[in-house]
Amino acid sequence: AQKITQTQPGMFVQEKEAVTLDCTYDTSDQSYGLFWYKQPSSGEMIFLIYQGSYDEQNATEGRYSLNFQKARKSANLVISASQLGDSAMYFCAMREGRGGGSQGNLIFGKGTKLSVKP
């Protein structure tokens, strides 16, 4: 079973609008961390934002915020005021505690390709 599911292979958004990229995860661990990475067409992997399972507030970093719904096991990335430079692949990833099946390694989803239209 997939531990990280990103159901949107591709999405379009109009410049200056907000967009939500979906991510659901599967773990029986109580302690885990969730990450989002951006991969532009140039290929590098850029860390965007982190949410811990025990964090009481949703994480925010500039125009990025994380809509964390623990009971639903979802950690959706919200990008506000989209810019052309936001066009990229976006990956959701999870790290479980070391007792979890993934041994503390980062497990990635298959990604969502976001295209921002001018």
Added chain:
Amino acid sequence: NAGVTQTPKFQVLKTGQSMTLQCAQDMNHEYMSWYRQDPGMGLRLIHYSVGAGITDQGEVPNGYNVSRSTTEDFPLRLLSAAPSQTSVYFCASSYSRGLRSPLHFGNGTRLTVT
């Protein structure tokens, strides 16, 4: 600050050839890992290391070897290249395996096996 440095950036191999992908980090990170990225598959973990002298297998280890003789270096060896190993390879490191510790990635190596 160089971060994670991978070489080469591109490589073409013939089936059966061997080669080593180099990875070095200058952040004194304890944890290092290798992923491969294939279209529609996301990133899959090949091998990882939690410190010098310690390595372990990830999700897709077959056909690859690693070693970690120093904290800085974590080379990935392809023993006998196969077309199925055509992929983009990423080396990544983090301070630890702590939950909050993000991975820092190298720029990737695009490998084609003919």
